[in-house]
Amino acid sequence: MVIRRVLLDAFGTVFSPREPVFRQYVAVARSYGLQVKEDEVKDAFKQAFKKWAKLHPLYGKHSSPPLDSSQWWSGVIGDTFRQAGVLAADFEPVERELCDTLVRRFWGKEGYELHDDCVPFLRALHSDLAFPPPAIVSNTDTAVFKILDSLEVTAATFEPSEAGIKQDKIWTTWELEKEKRSVEFWEEVLRRLREMTKEAGEAELSPSEVLVVGDEFESDYEAPRKAGLRSLLLRRTTTNGEHARASYQDDERNLRSEDAVASLMDVVEFIKRENEGVRKR
Template identity: 30%
Template sequence: MRRNLLLCVDAFGTLFRPRSPIAEQYGMVARGMGVKISDDEVAKSFRSAFKETSKAYPNYGKATDMGARQWWTEVITKTFQPHHQGSLPSDLTPNLINRFWSKEGYTAFPDVLSYLQKLSAQPSRLASSSPRLVVGVITNSDDRVPDVLSSLGLRVNHLRHGSKVEKEAGQEQEDIDFCIMSYDVGCEKPDNKIFDAATSLLSSILDSEGSVYRKEDWELLYVGDEVKKDAQGAIDAGWDAVIVDRGGEKDMAYEGDAPGVEGFMDVGGKKVPILKNFEALGTYGGHYLLASE
């Protein structure tokens, strides 16, 4: 019997990446406003500011009710103030925050938009479909990921960890059904809890549709670009895992045996496929629900 599939993907480094190194973008914006600082100085100061702010206000400020935008204001101020006499330009912080909340700071990998948009048109995405395909995001991030993805051209549902799920009649099918962010959950991958948050939200979605989540009826598949946080975390949580090759070093134990499959890694006793791109998801392992054509 064919089973339903919950497909979840990582965001940073898997779906999108910075348009150019973050220190370069920070430096360019700051110099354009009169702050004299090199990219190397930005990189060094940013690392220190990020570490200091993370220690004082964990989880992007969520733990102290600061909020992510104010948290980033702290990081930006601590990054540039040591290199500038007097007050920083008033537009510097909001400019940088807005830049990295949108496509101005990030770009999607070439294979992402077309594949996810084609998946959203598949009959299996409909609530009435059997078997069913649901697509989500699980990422270590603050709460800006849905805005970044929307800015890049994807249709993203507002649902996230902690959301109240209500049935919405006649709603257009989104490319992303929900986003699970460490900011909301309070822990990061590879912690099992962040993966459990995804299946919990799936259960709530099905409840709103008059259905029931039964673990035995669903395959759980996670796609990322890192071995420890993504593949190992997913496997430890009881999911299957796939690595999309975004240029990092991969210790392949076996060669590929299907179109788009570069090879396999041994992770936690499981063979984890390393795929050339998202299109290969539809050709490996019998996950027929992921075929986009």
């Protein structure tokens, strides 16, 4: 069947940190006069993130009382520096302002940068394939829209606006209350896509007509396939974005070479080949 819809991962696929997250934490901390070491902050961040994800899953959505994105990340930031050995006497006077600075930094282009292939991909999807903009599927909280808007790829900021990512087509684990590595996440995404195509007067959408593209083997490649969707694993050869996550160390023994792409523009060519092949049958 032809491909009719594209779903894109966000972190590591559309955008990545300008510098490794721990390095940005260190730079901001030092600007507040704190003495910190990169390796200690790197290890402490991993521990703090795991702790908060366990104590307050879904970014604190159902905690008592519920936490918003800023509160959850401020907790991670605070624990990161405490575990990295920063003394309370040094940290407490600057904690609130430092946490706020880092939270806001990672809400936009100061902390993240857009991958070079994203803008031409969105335009090619619109002009060459006559596709609607891709929906975003992200293992994050609601702050992902702020990031995309800051990076100027939403319908309100992109040119042409019709090719920009729409806010009502950004689906996160926070909203769906399911992890991307679960089949249930992708089944819910498919249900929403089907509702939208039905409202648009289109034919019912088959799972095999949906293509997922992302950089995490388990969440973006394997899990969608278990739900019947198609998927491609993004493996850029450039250094840009390599520090987004450690997914390049995933067990990829079940990955077929033809299911890996080095650029989002390769995805456009893949869709052209697949759809042309179907039409010739």
